[in-house]
Amino acid sequence: MKKYLLRGVLVLITVIIMITGSSMLIYSPEYIMRIICWGESDIRDVNRFPYRELKSDGDIFYFEKALNEDIQHWDFKYTYKEKEEVKNFDDFLSDNGTTGFIIIQNDKILYEEYFNGYQRDSLNTSFSMAKSIDSLLIGCAIDDGYIESEKDSLATYIHEFKGTDFEKLTIEDLLKMNAGIQYEEDKLWLGDDAKTYYMPDLRKLALKETKVVEEPKSKFHYNNYHPLLLGIIIERATNMYVSDYFSKKIWSRIGAEFDASWSIDSQKSGFEKMESGINARTIDFAKLGRLVLNSGMWNNERLISEEWIKKSTVVDVGEDSHDAKGDWLEKYDLNYQYMWYSQTNSIGSIDYFAAGKYGQYLYISPDNGMIIVRNGKSNGEVDSWFEVFKSISDGVTTRTN
Secondary structure: OHHHHHHHHHHHHHHHHHHHHHHHHHOOHHHHHHHHHHOOOOHHHHHOOOEEEEOOOOOOOOOEEOOOHHHHOOEEEEEEOOEEEEEEHHHHHHHOOEEEEEEEEOOEEEEEEEOOOOOOOOOEEOOOHHHHHHHHHHHHHHHOOOOOOOOOEHHHOOHHHOOOHHHHOEHHHHHOOOOOEOOOOOOHHHOHHHHHHHOOOHHHHHHHOOOEOOOOOOOOOOOOHHHHHHHHHHHHHHOOOHHHHHHHHOHHHOOOOOOEEEEEOOOOOOOEOOOOOEEEOHHHHHHHHHHHHOOOEEOOEEOOOHHHHHHHHOOOOOOOOOOOOOOHHHHOOOEEOOOOEEEEOOOOOEEEEEEEOOOEEEEEEHHHOEEEEEEEOOOOOOOOHHHHHHHHHHHHHHHHO
């Protein structure tokens, strides 16, 4: 019996070695080692990937402190598995994996707390909030004349795509996640979620390993190849690393309190992780929110055109930005424009937000003059954080008016 068991173990080990070895040959040793050693993505990845620094210029902008102690003691209502729950607000945040949470209204900090071992100077990674920032950078490149229009063909900037199916795709198709590019979720290391996160040469992956399988504009499909291709376009149009362009156009001009960074795929490739990799403090993510809330103005300086902010954040009335039938967007009654989500709030106006894995959110309610930032290590036991933000926005506005 022991002999058969030992033989089975040896066969299993041999199979694992063969699969690992062949996967290293097909993909790359570094990719497979990242999969084996790092496993599922998590908030520690900010310390695993190489990065480029985003320097604060030292001229720090401080929001006015107007802390509302009543908020800490709310009996806050939310839902989990469609069942209503009630908790003290601080406990609700702490118990549900929050690391940092800030509420700002009319440039005043009403609430700022940190949990689960995090402090004000703790670094958080954006995950997919980065996609909304990618969208801002496309707007900057159009403002600067590097890109003529979001209606331009990808082949205008990525010459390898001339004469291919990608030539009929536009930058706007990438921004709206409806380009029809093949994308397969899950499947462990064979799937596109893992490839677009862990591959050490994301440029090559996006240029060589993608194909168009559906008509553009026909179907919304959340897909990490879209931001990667946007990054290549920004890089080639501006002749700058994406992080350098971001630093020049935005980060160095919004009074960041701390230096930040943008993770790159590897030292050799040096391409920004466009889908996930902006690393900053919660308070400085709030300043990006302030820039967008003020329609691209920072104090008396215009950093992004008002037209682009309006165009990219909110779906035009009557416009279908995607085919969302049966999609999770339809389930939550959300719209998706140029890598920003939006929803109707309780007063009938539009709020919009950037969202990332494990509950990273930058939520903006223009009519309430409000910015909410949530960083976390998990989503916790909460059905919908954007419903939470809507409830907070309503509650704070009611209490302060």
